[in-house]
C-alpha cells in the first residue's frame with residue numbers, strides 16, 4: 252500500500268516555498284539551503300525505510316489486534332474515531348516523552364531535533380529508527396480493539412497535524428496555545444534554552460503536558476535557540492542517526508558488567524548542557540555553517556530536485572518492485588543523500604562518493620533502456636551518459652576549494 256504521506260509531499264514543498272518566500276520578504280533568516288536539504292533528505296530516507304519496516308511494525312499491531320483484542324471498534328461510529336484520535340495522541344505523548352527521557356530512544360528521536368532552524372522543512376526531519384520503538388507504545392490500541400485501518404488513519408492524521416506547528420511565522424494564538432499543539436508551544440519544544448528542555452511533548456493536544464506537568468509557555472523576553480543540546484554539526488543523514496549511539500557505545504565500553512552497560516543505554520537522558528545552558532542564548536550561539544561552495548550548493552539543489560522525483564516515483568510504485576529492486580533504489584537514494592550531505596560540508600570524500608554515484612548512473616544508463624515506465628530513446632540516453640560522465644570528471648578537479 253502506498254504510504255498516504257506520499258500524497259502530501261507536493262503540499263509540503265508548496266508550503267516550504269511559501270514560508271521561505273514570506274520569510275525573505277520580511278527579512279527573517281528562517282531558512283538555510285543546506286539545512287533544509289538535509290531535513291528533507293532525512294525525511295525522504297525515513298519514508299523509504301518505513302516502506303520496509305512497516306511490514307514489521309504494522310504487522311505486530313495486526314497480530315496483536317487479531318489475537319489479543321477484546322472487541323472491535325466500529326468504523327462507522329464517529330465517537331469511536333474521536334476516541335481513537337484521543338487515545339493515539341495520549342500514547343504519542345508518552346512515546347514522545349520517553350523518546351526525550353530515555354537515552355536509547357533519544358538516540359533515534361534526536362534526529363528530529365538536530366536542525367538548528369525551525370521551519371516547515373524541520374517537520375520533515377523524521378527519524379528512521381524511531382519506528383523500531385514506537386510500535387510498542389501503540390499496542391494498547393490493538394488490545395483495546397482499534398482496527399488496523401482506524402489505527403493507520405488516526406496515525407496519519409496525527410502526523411500530518413504535527414507538520415503545521417513547525418513554523419516561526421505564526422505568533423501566539425491565545426487560549427488555543429493552551430489546548431492544542433501550536434507553533435508557539437512547539438517552538439518551545441524545539442528550544443535548548445533552560446526553560447524549554449523536556450517541555451511540550453503533545454502531538455495534537457498540549458493538554459496532556461498541562462495534565463502531566465510538562466507544559467511551558469513561550470516567553471517573549473528570551474529568544475528561543477533551536478536544535479539539540481549537543482549540536483549535530485553535520486549534514487550527514489546517517490551520522491544524525493548514529494551520533495548519540497556512538498557516544499553510548501564508547502561510554503558502555505568503559506564499563507565491565509552487563510547491568511552497568513544496560514544502565515547507560517536505558518539511563519534517563521540528561522541534556523549535557525543542562526547545567527550550562529546559559530551559553531545557549533541568541534547572542535553568543537553560533538549555528539553550524541561550513542560555508543558550502545556556491546556552485547556545490549546549486550549543484551546539490553538541482554540534484555535534489557531529481558532525487559525528490561526519484562523518491563516520489565519509488566514510493567508510489569514500491570508495491571510493484573521486486574525486493575532486490577527496492578533494495579537497489581533505497582541504497583542509491585541513501586548514497587545520494589550521503590554524498591549530498593558530505594558535499595554540503597565541503598568534505599573531499601563527498602565528491603569521491605558523488606563521482607562513484609555518477610559513474611554507477613552512467614553504467615546503468617548504458618545497460619538499462621527502461622526508466623520510470625518509459626523506454627528512453629538512444630540519443631537521450633547517450634546525452635545523459637555524457638552529462639553524468641562530464642559531471643564526474645568536473646568533480647575530480649581540485650580548484651574551487653575556497654568557500655564564498
Ligand SMILES: [Zn+2]
Pocket residue numbers: 347351360363364440
Ligand atoms: Zn521531541
Ligand SMILES: [Zn+2]
Pocket residue numbers: 363374417437441
Ligand atoms: Zn517538532
